[in-house]
Amino acid sequence: MNRKIEIRCRRANCNKLFMNYFPTGENNGLYLAGIELKCEKCKRVLRLKNYTEEVLIEHTIDGVFRV
Numbered sequence: 752m753n754r755k756i757e758i759r760c761r762r763a764n765c766n767k768l769f770m771n772y773f774p775t776g777e778n779n780g781l782y783l784a785g786i787e788l789k790c791e792k793c794k795r796v797l798r799l800k801n802y803t804e805e806v807l808i809e810h811t812i813d814g815v816f817r818v
């Protein structure tokens with residue numbers, strides 16, 4: 752369950768790593784909402800909405816979650 756998830760910028764030519772997440776196995780262990788991230792590489796601003804651990808895991812492909 753401790754497989755690392757890399758949260759990265761979704762722009763194909765950017766791919767900057769924002770943070771790593773290690774699933775806790777408890778779905779209420781994570782709830783991201785209202786957090787704004789600015790990608791320092793491509794200058795994109797994005798806002799995280801209603802991300803739970805379950806959502807993160809569902810959308811992770813080969814250990815990478817793109818936002």
Ligand SMILES: [Zn+2]
Pocket residue numbers: 760761762765766767790791792793794795
């Ligand atoms: Zn970016």
